[in-house]
Amino acid sequence: MQDFKQLVELITTTQHGLQQTALQNVNKLLTIRNWLIGLYIVEYEQKGNDRAKYGTRLIEELSKVLTAKKLKGVFCTFPHFDPLCFFKKLSKAPPFFAVEVIGLQ
Numbered sequence: 001m002q003d004f005k006q007l008v009e010l011i012t013t014t015q016h017g018l019q020q021t022a023l024q025n026v027n028k029l030l031t032i033r034n035w036l037i038g039l040y041i042v043e044y045e046q047k048g049n050d051r052a053k054y055g056t057r058l059i060e061e062l063s064k065v066l067t068a069k070k071l072k073g074v075f076c077t078f079p080h081f082d083p084l085c086f087f088k089k090l091s092k093a094p095p096f097f098a099v100e101v102i103g104l105q
Contacts, residue, residue, distance in 0.1 A: 030073065034083070037074065038091025041084060059084050 001007055045051060045058060054061050063082055066074050074083060 033073075034087045035090050035093065037084070038087035038089065041088050042091050059088070 001010065041058070041062070051058070059082060063084055066084075
């Protein structure tokens with residue numbers, strides 16, 4: 001490193017490059033999380049021991065409980081949108097979906 005300007009440029013480049021990589025990894029992991037949550041919901045609907053207790057209100061009841069826990073990204077305050085319904089739809093994607101998202105082909 002020859003001068004101050006190069007030092008600043010090196011630090012800036014490092015910050016931007018690693019920040020972008022971190023954001024991409026977070027997005028991949030959140031997509032996998034959403035897919036897994038949807039899969040858990042579908043599995044519970046099919047095999048849960050007490051599923052009859054919730055019946056068609058499962059998503060509504062689950063949303064209430066998860067909202068109370070304030071799990072970031074799992075509950076939503078927007079009207080007419082429930083992330084859990086989206087996660088459930090996402091879970092219908094083929095199993096290789098998660099592998100492709102994390103880049104293991």
